[in-house]
Amino acid sequence: MSNAPRDHGGGLDGAAMLYGGARNDWIDLSTGINPVPYPIGEFTQNDWTALPDAAAFNALTQAARSFWNVPDGAAILPAPGASALIARIPALATAARVDIPKPTYNEHAAAFQAQGWTLSQDNPSARVLVHPNNPDGRFWSDSDASAPLTVLDESFCDIAPDASLIHLAERDGVIVLKSFGKFWGLAGLRLGFAIGDPTLIARLNDFIGPWAISGPALRTGALALNDHTWADQTRARLGADAARLDVLMRTHGADVVGGTSLFRLYDVGDAAAWRAKLARAHIWSRVFPYSDKWLRLGLPAPDQWARFSAALSAK
Structure with missing residues (x-):
């Protein structure tokens, strides 16, 4: 198996090596991370120095159950990022055949193949x-969740809670994944959730081990998941900004092609040329090894729109 890194967004250090500038000179639109993150509050000394206790875990899981309308029959496991869960899920069943419709996020296929x-x-x-789906924004239906082990990766679904398939989480063999790095814009917090079949969730818990979530992540996660007003306001802003980005890109x-209100996917004809043009203005975008036409863009932060528009207009 190849040890070459898989294709992802990010990588500003590599972009700066190719096109110059310091990391802080760049606008990173290559990810689907909310550019206006949830505001980090104050931490206590115990958040940093003490082993996380049961009360903090319970507060986080209760907030998660309420925010995502988790069925009573489903279990919830906080983890140090959705990626940590993705890597371990294939070990929950005997290796056989797995269907992962393409194009999509490539870590799922890599994790299953690594487990045989x-x-x-x-x-x-x-x-x-x-x-x-990442990158085209496709939504699935209940009838698509038909395999004995079904993983529903809802890392980007917090922009459209009414479309969530969380009601399937109490079915045997179903695991729903949630990410804290996208909608809340706190990818560095490393917080994710597996929600689903209690038997499978218990086994995942054994794989991950105790104290997997840091004290600061427990506190921030619980605060954010209880802040429904921030979530509602954020969905409205993301929707408006995604529409604004579409208008701007169509103008050029x-x-x-599709996407979500956290990232947009465009057919630009020559994706490599578009990426290079934006990179010369120190704006990083996302291209894909399976398409020479598709360019994916995250949303500019409120103070970045003028610079992005100028880069599109540059000769």
Whole structure:
């Protein structure tokens, strides 16, 4: 198996090596991270110095159950990022065939293949559905969650809670993943959740071990998940900014392929040329190894729109 890094967004250090500038000179639009993150509050000394206790974990899981309307029959496991869960889920079942519809987030296929699974649509024992999908924004339906082990990756679904498939989380064999790095814009916090079949969640808990979540992450996660007003206001702002980005990109000849209100996917004809043009203005975007036409953009922060628009207009 190759040790080459998989294709992802980010990588500003590499971009700066190619196009110059210090890291702080760059606008990173290559990810789907909310550019206006949830405001970090004050921490106590115990948040940093004490082993996290049961009360802090309970406060976080109760907030998660309320925010995501988790069914009573489903269990919740906080973890140090959704990626930590993705890497361990394939070990929950005997390796066989797994269906992961493409194009999509590539870490799922890598994790299953590392555990000996074969990618196949033919009578799979497991299926992974990224909901909404990255990069095209496709939503799935209840009937798509049909494999004995079904993983529903809802890392970007907090922009559209009414479309969530969380009601399936109490089904046998179903695991729903949630990420704290996208909608809340706190990727560095490293907080994610597995929600679903209690038997599978208990086994994942054994894989991860005790004290997996830091004290600051427990406190911040509970505060944010209880802040429904911030979430509602954020959804409205993201929706408006995504529409604004579409208008701007269409003005410059791009066609909208899809995406979510955290990232947009465009057909620009020559994705490499568009990426290079933006990079010369120290704006980093996302291209894909399977398409020479698709360019994906996250949302500019409120103070970055003028600079982004100027980069699009530059010769």
